[in-house]
Amino acid sequence: MDWAKARAIFLEESRELCAALEGALLDPVAFPANAETFNLLLRTAHTIKGSAGTFGYEALVAFAHALESVLERLRGGKITLGDELVSLLLAGNDHLRRMLDAVEAVAVDAEPDWPDGAPLLQRLQLFLLEDAACAVPGEEALDAAATPCWQLSLRFYPDLFRDGFDPLACLRYLAQLGRLSAVAPVWPPLPEFAELEPTDCLLGLELSLESSASLEQVRDAFEFIAEGSLVGILPPHAPLAAFRALAERLGASIEPQLERWLARGALTPMEAERVREAAWLAAEPGAGQPGAAAGKPARGDSHYIRIEAGKLDRLINRVGELVIAAAGTKLIAQMRCDGELLESVAIINDLVEGIRDDALTLRMVPVDEVFCRFPRMVREVSRQLGKSIQLTVRGADTEIDKSMVERLTDPLLHLVRNAVDHGLEPAEERRAAGKPETGQLTLNAFHDAGSVVVEIEDDGRGIDRDKVLAKALQRGLVAEGRSLSEPELLQLIFLPGFSTARALSDLSGRGMGLDVVKRNIESLRGEVEIHSRPGLGTTFRLRLPLTLAIIDGFRVEVHESSLVMPLEMMIECVDMPQAAMERQTRQVNVRGDWLPFVSLRELFGLPPAAGPEFVVIVHYGDKRAGIVVDRLMGEVQAVIKPLGDIFRSLRGISGSTILGNGKPALVLDVPQLIHHACRRERRRIRQASETPASDMI
Structure with missing residues (x-):
């Protein structure tokens, strides 16, 4: 073995x-x-x-x-x-x-x-x-023994005499606490005479002590020998469960010990029988195996097997290569226009897609692997701060890519600590505000449009916008007189060292942590949103991609380059006439609804298109925007490969992939592009509102 x-x-x-x-x-x-x-x-x-x-x-x-x-x-x-x-x-x-x-x-x-x-x-x-x-x-x-005495079971360690201790000294000390009775020796199986060591202590004692002493006083009698000896102490009216536990400690079979207690009246025959029955029930086969509790399968079931993480990663890599090879085979079949080959390739592609989905499912784990760490932390921190906090966890069974679990823990830790320390008020402050004394902190997770959303919500004091703006002005982060939208103002708290805390604490207040949150979430191709209402609470919303490995994508072309965008974030593709696009304000009219758009030609510094263009309408959360491309090429399965460190700061691109023809293609970061379009639109609206009416005539 x-x-x-x-x-x-x-x-x-x-x-x-x-x-x-x-x-x-x-x-x-x-x-x-x-x-x-x-x-x-x-x-x-x-x-x-x-x-x-x-x-x-x-x-x-x-x-x-x-x-x-x-x-x-x-x-x-x-x-x-x-x-x-x-x-x-x-x-x-x-x-x-x-x-x-x-x-x-x-x-x-x-x-x-x-x-x-x-x-x-x-x-x-x-x-x-x-x-x-x-x-x-x-x-x-009902399960109390009738005797008013302490019951003592002593088994001394073999080197007791050689260490200079005397069992009688313990008895003399106990005699000072009360009256000793039913003192009886207990002998273990003795070795052969030739192997008997005269200096070994083989003695054990059973006795009763009639005394009103405390447990600590009785224990003090064995202070110097307790480390090596087995000292069993049962107080007056001890429960039968304690008798059974001590009997199990003293030997493999509890019968001899039950007989000793019966002999000196520590237990009645009926009580001894109940101890015996309890021991039998505990020793039944399967009694020690964890069963199904709270709707979870028992460990002994065959529902789960353990797989080494490295083997799973290798499987995902193989599946990724299989997806690329299948795409190449499909392309060759289309070029040859062979009907039977196309039909065969279609069947293979369906199987590959099924294998891909099953393989990705293996990487998915419940977000409870992260959430389970916080009930203990909230409990300890709330006791440390003297606050009453009720933590509620929702959506713990929402699945997330295993590779994100550890990288998500640190951001959540900072946000939960921030909510407990700064967001939720002390009890007296909550009473003065007409709130319940117990603050509510909620962790929630759910799937939304191909993303995993994790929310940290509290019903505390909220974020003081005036303090945030004053701190930003003090540190020169915002120009004097510049007006900021609420999302832009709240995003300032993610700057390194930014803090409005009135006092430092062991938990937070030094301005460290929230910049780590944003940096870690963005490294996962995610984003952080803040919604806060003064006096009512704050919600931090983390939005993350569902997986980092393989996605269903849609291939587009700009100039002579192929690009891929996640299919789940697409709403529709529209052939837009030039009259429906307002180039100056970067807006497009989609059936009467004006949306901001991003032209990939302009973003990449390419010359204007000579022919007609297409607009892909995409969404992320509650935001929508258009992405202007040259050509629409169709759906693909994209195995996302990370870009090198030199491209770490590149915006609008989340990775690369290999197409079926063996050529590389960049994967568009749709959330970044949407935010770019929305920020530009908000800036345009703000500038328009600040322009005097006389300048607009």
């Missing part, structure tokens, strides 16, 4: 389980506080524990077992999922991740350098042991 590969799978699956555990704790809508959710949480911890045991990671097993024990009590209704427990379970989940990182940092056969989890284990034990503090309000504790 390849243990290195098995360990890599274990680490990946365990991290996915940690992410699922965190999501279930932070999303009360998708995972309400009911038995199904608690079962999912318990199965998650149990699966990590079982997998870690396969590799012999005892420290990881012990910590996962402690989490599992607390979740077992949660499922049994002995404790409630309050804010304190959620915070503790999240901290425990983070510790699991640190332990997984420690495993990954060493060789397969090496012992990891485990992070210290003792403080967390102590806090988990409080939820496991202190039943009175964690009981469900209004419910009778």
